[in-house]
Amino acid sequence: MPPSHSQSRDDEIKQAIEAYLEARKGILALRREVPDRIGGKENIAGRIGQFLGLGQLPACCRQE
Numbered sequence: 237m238p239p240s241h242s243q244s245r246d247d248e249i250k251q252a253i254e255a256y257l258e259a260r261k262g263i264l265a266l267r268r269e270v271p272d273r274i275g276g277k278e279n280i281a282g283r284i285g286q287f288l289g290l291g292q293l294p295a296c297c298r299q300e
Contacts, residue, residue: 266274267283274287 274283276283
């Protein structure tokens with residue numbers, strides 16, 4: 237029996253997971269190095285969202 241369409245993408249899924257784990261390591265390292273830019277108590281997705289959101293604020297509205 238041939239693999240289902242979703243099973244045929246297992247290699248792609250594994251590659252995406254590996255890329256995510258490598259990126260996660262990088263984000264955690266940056267958190268230790270520059271906690272004022274990407275630190276905090278939130279999970280990684282929250283930190284990323286906060287960093288991106290703060291980048292969208294006009295300079296006059298930022299509290300740095």
